[in-house]
Structures are given as structure tokens and as C-alpha cells.
Amino acid sequence: MDILRQARPQYGVIIHPESGKFLPVQPKTELEIGFGNGEFTVQYAKNHPEIMLYGVEISQACVLRCARRAYGLDNLRIINTDARFMLRELFPDESLQKIIMQFPCPWSKNSDAHKRVTAKDFADGLAAVLKIGGAFVMVSDDEPYANEVWNILGGHEALKAEDFTVNPEREITTKYERKWLEEGRNIYRVSFRKTGSFTVTRRVEGEMHIKIQRNITQSDIELLRNIEGKKDKSFWKFGRSFTDGKIFLLETLTSDDEFEQKFYIHIAPKDDGFLLRLDKTTLAFLTPAVRCALSDAAGKLS
Ligand SMILES: C[S@@+](CC[C@H](N)C(=O)[O-])C[C@H]1O[C@@H](n2cnc3c(N)ncnc32)[C@H](O)[C@@H]1O
Numbered sequence: 696m697d698i699l700r701q702a703r704p705q706y707g708v709i710i711h712p713e714s715g716k717f718l719p720v721q722p723k724t725e726l727e728i729g730f731g732n733g734e735f736t737v738q739y740a741k742n743h744p745e746i747m748l749y750g751v752e753i754s755q756a757c758v759l760r761c762a763r764r765a766y767g768l769d770n771l772r773i774i775n776t777d778a779r780f781m782l783r784e785l786f787p788d789e790s791l792q793k794i795i796m797q798f799p800c801p802w803s804k805n806s807d808a809h810k811r812v813t814a815k816d817f818a819d820g821l822a823a824v825l826k827i828g829g830a831f832v833m834v835s836d837d838e839p840y841a842n843e844v845w846n847i848l849g850g851h852e853a854l855k856a857e858d859f860t861v862n863p864e865r866e867i868t869t870k871y872e873r874k875w876l877e878e879g880r881n882i883y884r885v886s887f888r889k890t891g892s893f894t895v896t897r898r899v900e901g902e903m904h905i906k907i908q909r910n911i912t913q914s915d916i917e918l919l920r921n922i923e924g925k926k927d928k929s930f931w932k933f934g935r936s937f938t939d940g941k942i943f944l945l946e947t948l949t950s951d952d953e954f955e956q957k958f959y960i961h962i963a964p965k966d967d968g969f970l971l972r973l974d975k976t977t978l979a980f981l982t983p984a985v986r987c988a989l990s991d992a993a994g995k996l997s
Contacts, residue, residue, distance in 0.1 A: 725747070
């Protein structure tokens with residue numbers, strides 16, 4: 696983490712977690728999901744030096760805006776990823792004291808319901824990573840969404856609905872929130888406490904190497920171009936390939952239930968054949984779709 700601070704001394708610490716490894720946690724670790732430009736996040740971390748705060752945000756532009764504000768802060772770590780898919784992969788069970796979500800997109804269309812925090816996968820991940828006695832707090836300007844979260848998460852076997860307050864007193868408010876309240880509109884805060892043990896299956900693994908017992912040429916790899924595959928919620932597609940005459944890189948796109956990644960499969964000579972693995976420069980997580988893509992490429996090249 697210090698290396699990242701040295702590389703970009705004007706920024707707070709942006710981290711890229713390793714595939715299949717949980718992030719380190721301290722006794723008082725909290726998480727904010729979807730922090731936007733980080734106005735709340737940075738002030739909250741400053742107000743609470745006793746807390747280690749992680750922030751997960753899907754937008755790279757927001758991550759950079761927050762990282763600029765976070766310069767000099769030692770208790771905030773910023774991660775650019777999709778919390779819906781990655782929450783359970785980043786944190787072990789019973790590791791977070793609090794999870795905060797403020798003004799999340801309400802995803803009002805039925806076709807977007809799977810993106811809400813009330814979707815089973817998201818809610819289960821949240822229930823797993825909270826400590827027993829830990830809290831999930833969501834603030835919204837959308838009353839139907841606040842009601843839905845109250846009813847659905849309140850019915851989760853490991854969570855207890857604790858508080859529903861309209862226009863609560865808030866330690867820190869953001870520009871958008873102040874404007875909204877000045878216009879005479881309401882905000883809604885719903886809080887939950889984790890009451891019992893709960894766990895979920897993790898889908899991301901550490902490493903995958905596949906050995907092929909034959910010689911491979913650039914034209915073998917070019918045959919994979921534009922080939923697509925699909926299995927359950929996993930989708931993959933191969934793109935262009937590059938070579939320095941010895942090692943090949945195969946551009947690959949994957950989607951796991953809309954968690955999208957673009958990376959290279961690294962194909963290099965090994966003993967009397969070739970070895971396929973993820974190229975380390977593109978920092979992909981080894982999800983089910985990535986495993987399928989590696990196996991498919993290896994199968995077709997064998
Ligand atoms: C309406 S904004 C609210 C931002 C901020 N919390 C605030 O109160 O100003 C919602 C934020 O959630 C982020 N977001 C949406 N889906 C996400 C996901 N699956 N994982 C992480 N961040 C997400 C968006 O990029 C956006 O910055």
C-alpha cells in the first residue's frame with residue numbers, strides 16, 4: 696500500500712485486491728459502498744481515526760476524485776470495483792463493524808432489480824461479511840426503495856431491522872443532500888443489526904495454470920478470435936492476440952452476472968508444451984467466467 700502512495704504521492708491509497716485473497720481487517724473496520732465523489736467518505740475517515748475505512752466504488756472517475764480528497768489520510772483504502780459481485784470476495788465472514796450505503800441508485804425498473812441491495816446475492820454477501828452485532832445503514836431519498844430495503848433485509852435470517860428514521864440528524868451531510876433537504880424533500884435512513892452467523896460461497900479463486908502438451912503458433916491462437924462461450928451466468932469472448940515471437944497474449948472479455956472484466960491470457964512455452972495462465976499486468980479476478988475462458992482456450996488449442 697505504501698508503494699501505491701509513493702507512486703502517486705498526491706493521492707489517497709487506491710488498492711487493487713489480489714484474486715482469491717481477502718483484504719486485511721482490523722477490529723474496527725467499516726465499508727462504504729458507492730461513495731460517489733467521496734465527500735462523506737473522506738470527512739468520515741477524518742472524524743474517526745480509530746476506524747479503518749474501505750470504500751468501494753464502481754466508477755473510476757469517482758475513485759480518482761475521492762483519492763484526491765483523501766490525500767494524507769492513513770485510515771482510508773479505496774477500491775475500484777463492483778460491490779455487488781465483489782463484496783463477499785473482498786472480506787471474510789464476520790469482519791466488518793459497519794457497512795454504509797448512501798443515496799444508492801434505486802434501480803427502479805424491474806429489469807434492474809438484481810442490482811439492488813435487496814437482491815438475494817447482494818443481501819447474503821452483506822449478511823456474511825458483517826460482524827455479529829455489526830450494522831448495515833442505508834440512507835436514501837427514494838421512499839419506495841427505503842421501504843423495500845426495510846422489508847426485505849428485515850426478513851433476512853441473519854439481520855434484524857432496527858431503525859427507520861425520516862430526516863435523521865446526520866454527522867456529515869453532502870452537497871446534494873443539503874440541496875435536497877433545502878427543497879423541502881425527505882431523506883430516509885434504515886438500519887439493521889446482524890444477529891446470527893451466516894456464510895456464503897466465494898466464487899473467486901487464487902490461480903489457474905493449464906498445461907498444453909503441444910507446440911502452439913500465432914495462427915493457432917488467431918483461430919480463437921471472436922469465439923464466444925456461455926455457461927450459466929458466465930459469458931466469455933476472445934479477441935486479438937499479440938506475440939513477441941515467443942510468448943502470446945490473448946485478449947479476453949468475460950462477464951459473470953454482469954461483472955465485466957477485460958484481460959489477457961498469457962501463453963508461454965514450458966518444458967515440452969505451453970502453459971496458459973492469466974497475464975499479471977491486467978489484474979483480473981479468477982471468477983467462474985474467467986476459469987471457463989481459460990479452460991475453453993486450452994481445450995481449443997490442445
Ligand atoms: C447516486 S450516487 C451516490 C454517491 C454518494 N454515496 C453520495 O451520497 O453522494 C451512487 C453511487 O454508487 C455507485 N455504484 C453504483 N453501483 C455500484 C456497485 N455495484 N458497486 C460500487 N459502486 C456502485 C455509483 O457509481 C455512484 O457513484
